[in-house]
Amino acid sequence: MAERVAGPEIERLIQLLARLPGLGPRSARRAALHLIRKREELLGPLADALQAAREKILTCxxxxxxxxxxPCTVCGDDRRDRDTLVVVETVADLWALERAAxxxxxxxxxGGALSPLDGVGPKDLNLASLVDRVEADRVKEVILAVxxxxxxxxxxxxxxxxxxHLNVKTTRLAHGVPVGGELDYLDEGTLAAAIRSRTDF
Amino acid sequence: MAERVAGPEIERLIQLLARLPGLGPRSARRAALHLIRKREELLGPLADALQAAREKILTCxxxxxxxxxxPCTVCGDDRRDRDTLVVVETVADLWALERAAxxxxxxxxxGGALSPLDGVGPKDLNLASLVDRVEADRVKEVILAVxxxxxxxxxxxxxxxxxxHLNVKTTRLAHGVPVGGELDYLDEGTLAAAIRSRTDF
Structure with missing residues (x-):
């Protein structure tokens, strides 16, 4: 920016907003102005919510x-099936599966996937605790939702x-045509998988 | 959401982020997870920046x-031309013009534009103070950057x-082809304006 339009506090707010996924420098500026305009309804509550998140958020x-x-809301829910354990790469995947209900x-x-190219090995993932849980909780099925x-x-x-070496069944998610998907727009790999795994009608 | 995935603090953070322009419910969830993952580098600083903005932001x-x-950074800048006053609708427009430098x-x-349909009349805009400023500062040119x-x-x-009734020249921004624009994609109104206002080459 050739000229500084606003004080350092506003510039800093814009820079931080621009680091959120989905916001670039332009939309971050728009978001900052939107926040400033709605100081009481949005800026204040968002500041409080972030502060609360900073203080209270824990990793289960x-x-x-x-x-x-x-333990987290999901682990603390006694009504959940204890025989099945769903393995996911990230928290985002866990949330996505919960939304599917x-x-x-x-x-x-x-905490990620094995990736020799990126230098992610077995020690970098929560694998030891997975084996412990499967053994201790006598899990019957592990769904690999990777x-x-x-x-x-x-x-x-x-x-x-x-x-x-454990007496546990491992399953994976089905490959196939996404619900609502049109064949014409799907890649060959997905179509081939959908044909291989076809089911009776 | 069928199941509550996380505690109320996280849900509230997602809801507030979703109210930012450019973020929807899905991208707000992604942004919240990104913030939580980068608690030290991003979540904390953003909470502080919002708090600072809430406490310190003023309208000039x-x-x-x-x-x-x-007065704001722009008004407090003594090196600026005092003969010219640029009238804009919103703060976002002011910032955009400053970026153009x-x-x-x-x-x-x-603070907006006259709009009989939306019930915005002259009393709803900062028009009285505009006349006062033009008179008091002996402004020579008012650029209507609306x-x-x-x-x-x-x-x-x-x-x-x-x-x-004041001895002041009023000008407006030129209409024409945007820099980098392709004629084929422009609307007829812009093209007609660009032809009417053609300049010597």
């Missing part, structure tokens, strides 16, 4: 989810080997 | 800009009438 020592309590199980957040990427599939294979 | 009593000082003048923020919309042009005409 059981599953790796983030929450304001430990297709199962009421517990989770285990790996991404359908090379790293995700590598991780799934690694975990299957890791759990081989 | 001279021009209507928002800043942490009053095409002139070093002072501004006057109207939007090229019906409301903006109505406002421009109204201000021209308002300043008619």
């Amino acid at each position: 020592t059981v599953c790796g989810n983030v929450d304001t309590c430990d 297709a199962l009421r199980a517990r989770y285990h957040v790996l 991404n359908a990427t090379v790293d995700g599939q590598t991780t799934a294979h690694y975990i299957t080997d890791l759990l081989a | 009593t001279v021009c209507g800009n928002v800043d942490t000082c009053d 095409a002139l070093r003048a002072r501004y006057h923020v109207l 939007n090229a919309t019906v409301d903006g042009q109505t406002t421009a005409h109204y201000i021209t009438d308002l300043l008619a």
Whole structure:
């Protein structure tokens, strides 16, 4: 910027907002102005919410989810199926599966996927605690809800080997046509997987 | 959401982030997770920046800009041309013109444009203080940097009438082809204006 338009506090606010995913420098400026205009309804509450999050957010020592309590809301929910454990790469994946509301199980957040190229090895993921949980809780099924990427599939294979000596079934998510998806727009890999895994009608 | 994934503090943070322009419910959730992951580098500083903004931000009593000082940084800058006053609709427009760095003048923020349909009349805009400033500062030129919309042009005409009894020149921004713009993608109105206002090559 050729000229400084506003005081350092506003410039700093814009710079920090621009670091949020989905906001660039332009939209961060717009967001900052929006916040300033709605000081009472939005800026103040958001400042308080961030402060509360900073003070209260914990990583669940059981599953790796983030929450304001430990164990987290999901782990503390007694009505959940204790026989099934869903392994996910990230907290975002856990939240996405919860939104789908297709199962009421517990989770285990790996904190990423194995990636030799990026230098992510087994020691960098929460794998030891996964084995401990499966053994201690006598889990009957581990659903490997990892991404359908090379790293995700590598991780799934690694975990299957890791759990081989335990009496536990490992399953993975189905590949196929997304609900609402049009065949014409799908890649060949997905279409081939959908044909291989076709079901009776 | 069928199940509550996280504690009320996190849900509230997501809801507030979703009210920022450019962020929807999905991207707000992603932004919240990003903030939580980067607690030290981003969440904390952003909480502080918002708190500072809440406490310190003022509306400049001279021009209507928002800043942490009053008069604002622009009005307090002695090196600026005192003969020219740029009239803008909003603070966002002021900031956009400052980024262009095409002139070093002072501004006057109207706080909107006249809009009979939306019930915005002359009393709702900072028009009285505009006349006072033009008279008191012996301004020689008022640049009407209002939007090229019906409301903006109505406002421009109204201000021209308002300043008619004063010895001041009123000008408006040029209409034409945006720099980098392709004729094929421009609307007819812009093209017609660009032809009418053609200049010697």
